[in-house]
Amino acid sequence: MNACMSVRRGEANSHQKKGWENLTDEIVRAVDRQSKKSGQRVVFLLWGKPATAKAQALIGSNSSVNRHVVICTSHPSPLGARKTNQPFLGSKCFSRCNQALTEMGCGAIDWNVDD
Template structure:
């Protein structure tokens, strides 16, 4: 990956947007190669490392900011809060997201954690740090990813529609870590609450109605709604 052109690693418009931080990205990929050479398992798998950037930048309508990938082998898939569709049980934070989705929109919780359907509709599920050492939560923080994802968030917030107006966008910030990107969001509509983790969900996440509020804000911006219902099985 460290030698592949950016437009082979991600959608072409993302490659153009992240070109200014390509040096940072190459440095992080080099660090990951060194981790693997040192006998450490790095998550997610290389094929999913930059998955958040596979869907075109131009199609992003919602930004949901996460922290770093799940450190349990087999869980991380390159999209914040999502896990592989075969993972059972799903992480507790995701289970709480499903509880709030049901309370908010009446949609049934799923047994799987494949959030690909959201990504296909322009929901950018972006962790601030895109890799982790297996078993070591937060182990790849301050290794260079933050500059890359900050550039990605900035690129999303600076897009314009054909008429020159800001492109429709709603940012969802769950928890203090996500709140840290607020200075990058400019005038973007923001929905913020506690994190869905079991440690904090009852302190403001439950009852925050993020899904219906996103749709209300998108509708007000003339961009329709997101169909938040996930298939019963991936």
């Protein structure tokens, strides 16, 4: 999940502070509330510093206290895919997500994209 869900081509963060942040915050809160009601755990894939920081503030990041699975990496764009100590490339975030889903008793996701 991104903190902002759109951007002008070639202009990173160009749609920051346009309302996306409020919407994505509320989505995370709603998913968290619903999971508490249903007793279901959630796997969050957080890409990039803004999304990671915001979601961690909303749901927490310590897995011993947090019943959700939170997988954080750098942003998958060419500008960020290898940055940080948790790069997107090589993170195996999709297989880690499927492993967590399987452990929760849910089906794995087919992440393949057909051309």
